[in-house]
Amino acid sequence: MDSIVVVGAGQAGASLVAKLRAEGYTGRLTLIGEEHAPPYQRPPLSKKYLMGEMALDRLYLRPESFYADNGIDLRLDETVVAIDRKDRQIIAGGHALPYDALALCTGAVPRRLPGSLGGELRGVHVVRNLADVNEMAPAIRPGARALVVGGGYIGLEAAAVCRSAGMEVTLIEAAPRILGRVAAPETADWFRALHKRHGVDLREGTGLDRLTGEEHVTGAILADGTRLDLDLVIVGIGISPCTALAEAAGLTIDNGIATDTFGRTADPAIWAAGDCASFPWRGERIRLESVQNAIDQAEAVARNMLGAEAPYDPHPWFWSDQYDVKLQIAGLNAGYTHVLRRPGATETSASHWYFAGDRLIAVDAMNAPRDYMVGKRLIEAGKSPDPAALADPATDLKALLAA
Known part of the structure; x- marks a missing residue:
């Protein structure tokens, strides 16, 4: 191949x-x-950089010189508007660029509140890229009043940052509980208690009727009639894969840009990786939203573009930082039947182990790195520990690996 073009300069690209x-x-x-x-x-971005604890150049994945030094033509401030599959070229910046192979790493965009709810008012923010955080930063100040919409990990992390900055924070979740789509009730209970200890006014089963204000948001009316005075709103209601470019080119879309197990799309000259891509895994089609997947899948696609023909078989893991708590997650909990709680070494640590029948499929570890590492290794090895031994705080976790 004489020319490879990669669209999307995020972690995957x-x-x-x-x-x-x-x-x-x-x-x-x-x-x-x-x-x-x-x-x-x-x-x-939404933690150390937003709080002024990390300089911009420290955010960069590699020094700017890396790309030129390695013969990579890095084109910034440029939008690809079309893919011409017939002539194998993309259209960007008013010109055509030919390719022998094309990789789409277009990522995802945050879901926003509709204009009918006041989502277009100034002071209503999402958290995804550098521009989002730079726009939000001046409003993060002691005493300011924030509403966080959404009780997933994005919303909870935003609430933690705002409270750590001395702000008044109300978090609303329209579903019956926080983390409803991604974690068990046990983990939701743990994080609800954490945020309440830190002074977050956390309201579950409470939707948003509308935001108020002329040009800038000044308040909110909740679905139960509650009125709030506000200085800013942070919306954390999930992300959507960026598929418009691929869809316009006639590629298959199925919860993202659909690829085969090697990362190829419906067009054998076009590949996809990262948040925008879905792929077959253990009998189902999934899309993983994580830094780990963006790196691992992109590297697998790179090897396959060069002829490796190696199926991508990820071992998912995730993390979330909130206050002084590091949550580490191993595996995927979809289809779990019950959860076993293992007490932590301190009052601010614990782990929740997800089982599908007698098979261990995932672990949530809060300030419990040993539990996370052992759980991750057990899942990757296809081993399931004895529940009684696992629940016993006296059990040496490492012994479970050898069992």
Whole structure:
């Protein structure tokens, strides 16, 4: 292949081009991104960077010089508007760029509140990219009043940052409980208690009727009639994969850009990786939203673009930082039948172990890194520990690995 083009300069796109060069690809390599900044880390954006604890250049995944030094044509502030599959070229910046292979790493965008609810008012923010955080930063100040809409991990992390900055925080979740789609009631209970200890006014089963204000948000009316005076709103109601470019090109869309187990789309010259891509895994089609998957899947696709033909078989893991708590998750809990709680070494640590029948499928570990590492290794090895031994605080977790 003389030319590979990668669309999307996020974690997946940056990982893919770096892996192509590391695997010996010597042809023309182009990475196209819509943002002004070179590829950067996203998790610290809404935490250390927002709080002024991390400089912009420390966010960068690699020094800016890396791309030129490795013969990677990094094109920033450029939007790809079309894919011409027949002539194998993309249209961007008013010109055509040919490719022999194309990788779509277009990521995902945050869901926003509709205009009918006041979502277009100034002071209503989402948290996804550098521009989002830079726009929000001046409003993060002691005494300011924030409403967080959404009780998933994005919303909970936003609430933790705001409270840590000395703000008054109300968090609403329209569903009966927080973390309803991603965690067991036991984990939701643990994080509800954490946020209440830190002074968050957390309201479950409570929707938003509308935001109020002329040009800038000044308040909210909740579905139960409660009125709040506000200085800002942070919306954390999930993300949607960026599929418009692929869909317009006639590629198959199925909870993202559909690929085979190698990362190929319906067009054998086009590949996809990261938050935008869905793929077959253990009898179902999934899409993983995590830094780990963006890196691992992109690197697997890079190898397969060069002929490896190795199926992508991930071992999912995730994390979330809230206050002084690090949550580490191993596995996927879909289909669990029951949850076993293992007490932690301190009052602020614990782990929840998900079982499907007698099979261990996932672990949520709160300030319990040993539990996380042992659980991760057990899941990856296909081992399921004895529940009684697991629940006993006196059990040496490492012994479970050898059982």
